[in-house]
Amino acid sequence: MKIRRGLLALLAGLSCGAFAPPASAQQAGQVPRVGILSPASPTSADRSPSDLAVLFSAFRDNLRELGYVDGQNIKIESRWAEGNYERLPGLAAELVRLKVAVIVTYGTPASQAAKRATGTIPIVMAAIIDPVVSGLVTSLARPGGNITGNSMMSPDLVEKQLQILKEVVPRVSRVALLYNPANPGNAPQVQHAQEAARALGVRLQLLEVKTPADIDSAFAAMTGEQAIIVLVDAMLQNNRARITDLAARHRLPAVYGLSDYPEAGGLLAYGPNRLDLFRRAAIYVAKILKGAKPGDLPVEQPTKFELVINLKTAKTLGLTIPRSLLVRADQLIQ
Numbered sequence: 001m002k003i004r005r006g007l008l009a010l011l012a013g014l015s016c017g018a019f020a021p022p023a024s025a026q027q028a029g030q031v032p033r034v035g036i037l038s039p040a041s042p043t044s045a046d047r048s049p050s051d052l053a054v055l056f057s058a059f060r061d062n063l064r065e066l067g068y069v070d071g072q073n074i075k076i077e078s079r080w081a082e083g084n085y086e087r088l089p090g091l092a093a094e095l096v097r098l099k100v101a102v103i104v105t106y107g108t109p110a111s112q113a114a115k116r117a118t119g120t121i122p123i124v125m126a127a128i129i130d131p132v133v134s135g136l137v138t139s140l141a142r143p144g145g146n147i148t149g150n151s152m153m154s155p156d157l158v159e160k161q162l163q164i165l166k167e168v169v170p171r172v173s174r175v176a177l178l179y180n181p182a183n184p185g186n187a188p189q190v191q192h193a194q195e196a197a198r199a200l201g202v203r204l205q206l207l208e209v210k211t212p213a214d215i216d217s218a219f220a221a222m223t224g225e226q227a228i229i230v231l232v233d234a235m236l237q238n239n240r241a242r243i244t245d246l247a248a249r250h251r252l253p254a255v256y257g258l259s260d261y262p263e264a265g266g267l268l269a270y271g272p273n274r275l276d277l278f279r280r281a282a283i284y285v286a287k288i289l290k291g292a293k294p295g296d297l298p299v300e301q302p303t304k305f306e307l308v309i310n311l312k313t314a315k316t317l318g319l320t321i322p323r324s325l326l327v328r329a330d331q332l333i334q
Helices: 007-019 051-065 085-097 108-117 157-168 186-200 214-220 234-238 240-249 274-289 311-316
Strands: 033-038 075-080 102-106 123-128 147-151 174-179 203-208 227-230 254-256 268-272 305-310 331-333
Touching (some): 033 051, 051 102, 075 085, 085 108, 102 108, 102 274, 108 123, 157 186, 157 227, 174 186, 186 203, 203 214, 214 240, 234 240, 305 311, 311 331
Parallel strands (some): 033 102, 102 123, 123 147, 174 203, 174 227, 227 254, 254 268
């Protein structure tokens, strides 16, 4: 994923959100505040821009195209949990105290924290795995309450990932599934994965990864697995370099739900186009700022999916990618 020019300036603006003035300073007639609540950080461990910086840059760009410019007719307040889900309730409470006009959330934990913090401030989910199963909305068509946005979970997504894995490794019969049980959004994915594995005749080993310290032990616990699937999670995503490195060391073909993994050396990824989801989240915010009620705005399912393949990693693993996958790929990393 290419980082746009000016992204470092954006990071400076996002960081400034942590030092916002108290709500009492917001006088009548001032521009509305838009809160951002995310479980991860806009920068990586080396302080370089992360994928989230790119995603929220797309969100801000589309807001600008819709007529809402940060620092002019809106003010964006950003709160980042730095990968620590336990911080989310406190950060959500801060945004409520600031009396923001709308809260934009990324991920199920952030969305649930925002929902617990307020039942009146509109909440826009930028990319949620399964908002119905997670209890965030009553239905996609009629979400009700104060929450709407985008769902990134197609019911058969994990099954498609397994199918792609079997195209690359036709004889695969044992697959390890890495997931974070602390992320409530992973629960429906695990269920879908188990159903898909049974349908495809694959033995699935579930491996919980609650903290970065669990990643090494999870790989050590794999008993004869021939491949792995890594579910979407902010903590796992923040440690994608370690995960892809361990997969390479164990010579395990792996499929991921986010394109960031192949860019970090992983074999392949198949999942929703998150840039599109974040751009569409801006449309929800614009509608709400103009007076729309979130409960009346249907939750959208993803319409754009992307297949990313790292050909260098495939060669290292001694794998030949079928032409049927090569022609379908949105991006080939040499």
